[in-house]
Amino acid sequence: MATKPRAIFEEVGTVQRPATVTGAIDRGRSDSRRWLRLWLIALFALVVVMILVGGLTRLTDSGLSITRWDLVTGTIPPMSASDWQAEFDLYRASPQYELMNKGMTMPEFQQIYWWEWGHRLLGRVIGLVFIGGFLGFLVARRLTAGWTQRLLMVGVLIGLQGVVGWWMVHSGLQDGMTSVASYRLATHLGLAFAILGLITWFALLLGRRDTELLTARRQTERRLFAGATGLMHLSFLQIILGALVAGIDAGRAYPTWPDMAGGFLPPEPLSIEPIWRNFFENPGLVQFIHRMTGYAVALLAVVVWLRARRSPHPATRTAFHWVLGAVAIQVVLGVWAVLSMAQLHVAITHQAGAILLWTLVVRGRFLARYPVATTIRGRA
Structure with a gap:
């Protein structure tokens, strides 16, 4: 079939071309990337606060004030005088009290207790924010396979961080110890910065x-x-x-x-x-x-x-x-x-x-x- 000659002054560029194919996360809901990125930024901010509160907990020698790891019941602090006395008695049985803080008063104990309690509460909040956000995006089908794997990696590290945190505290409750083992502290902090780095990289990708x-x-x-x-x-x-x-x-x-x-x-x-x-x-x-x-x-x-x-x-x-x-x-x-x-x-x-x-x-x-x-x- 013969091709029709083009007029000298015919406009070019009028033929429609197929739109650029976007990545899987760019298809469907147009705000998927934005909401995922905002969620990661919120996690980033929480992890930053967690690192700073953890540093203050270490610098004030508060990390061994809570001698048990109660993931659920430990969320609620002592609410009565008897509850405070029970927590204080547990601490007084620890090596840190005997070797470093013998004679500590209840108000002094409460001061270091709140630092450690706040640090652990932040850890729980980070875990809940991650689980809630991840499941929400998964149910809404806003995640592709690639992003599901990436975000699961962050979640696994957050869960591992809780285990490493207790592993660290446990070392300080052994005979003769007045603080946690330094190499366990280094592992705990290093993992926190690894999580922060991953969140930063993924947030930049989503930008x-x-x-x-x-x-x-x-x-x-x-x-x-x-x-x-x-x-x-x-x-x-x-x-x-x-x-x-x-x-x-x-x-x-x-x-x-x-x-x-x-x-x-x-x-x-x-x-x-x-x-x-x-x-x-x-x-x-x-x-x-x-x-x-x-x-x-x-x-x-x-x-x-x-x-x-x-x-x-x-x-x-x-x-x-x-x-x-x-x-x-x-x-x-x-x-x-x-x-x-x-x-x-x-x-x-x-x-x-x-x-x-x-x-x-x-x-x-x-x-x-x-x-x-x-x-x-x-x-x-």
């Missing part, structure tokens, strides 16, 4: 449509992404080391900087037998390793930032400006914590700085993986 993400992935800045991944891993290690420092109160051991008691190394860094225990239990050596790793994080952050400056994407460059700024603030807070012998307000600010830095590093890594496309005029 952009699947088609946009597929296009952006083709523009991945591989060397910058690799550098950001390395910085993320090193920052995570530094967070774990910070928990070890907090677990044995190593932050109060050598309140001088940049030296440690007048030298580069602390005195007797390998005084505990067997030698490997020094890396977990020697306050001087643990603080020294935390300091050196902090310097390494700062150095790597500068290297990654220099690479990010060459990125053609303004959003990526800006993201790593923020990362470098957060690293600088965290270094200053770390030095301040050392010089102040880890005073409560300084130590918790330092922990808040770690949350900020961790979130910004994850975001910078995301933008290196999925750059925001810009026009010649620099518009997204």
Whole structure:
């Protein structure tokens, strides 16, 4: 069949083309991504508060005030004088009371009890918010198989965190213990930051449509992404080391900087037998390793930032400006914590700085993986 000649002035572009096929989560309800993202942001905020309250619970030595793990009945605090006395009697049978707080009054006990109760209540709230939201989205059929698996991973980690929390507290109730085992505290905090990182990454994914993400992935800045991944891993290690420092109160051991008691190394860094225990239990050596790793994080952050400056994407460059700024603030807070012998307000600010830095590093890594496309005029 002969093709009809096209007129000279015939308009082009009038033929309808099929719409771009979107990802499965983009089909159907147009607000699915938005509601999922809002739910994850709410979980993010709760986990941040949980980490800060957990830090204050540790810094006030409140974590062993509740000696039982009652998942349901433990939600209700003591409501009468007899209830308070029963809780106090349980605490007075613990090693921490005998070795550190003997003679504590009821008001003093109530003060540390509320910190630990609040920390556990937050954990229950996070669990309920996750279960309620996940089941709601599942019943409403707003989840695809891929997102169901991703969110289930977050849920499993949240459940595991509750078990690790009790495993940590249980270690502090053993004979001769006045606080929880530092390596169990580090595991507990590390898992909290892993959950926070996953939630951040998934919320960032939901902030952009699947088609946009597929296009952006083709523009991945591989060397910058690799550098950001390395910085993320090193920052995570530094967070774990910070928990070890907090677990044995190593932050109060050598309140001088940049030296440690007048030298580069602390005195007797390998005084505990067997030698490997020094890396977990020697306050001087643990603080020294935390300091050196902090310097390494700062150095790597500068290297990654220099690479990010060459990125053609303004959003990526800006993201790593923020990362470098957060690293600088965290270094200053770390030095301040050392010089102040880890005073409560300084130590918790330092922990808040770690949350900020961790979130910004994850975001910078995301933008290196999925750059925001810009026009010649620099518009997204």
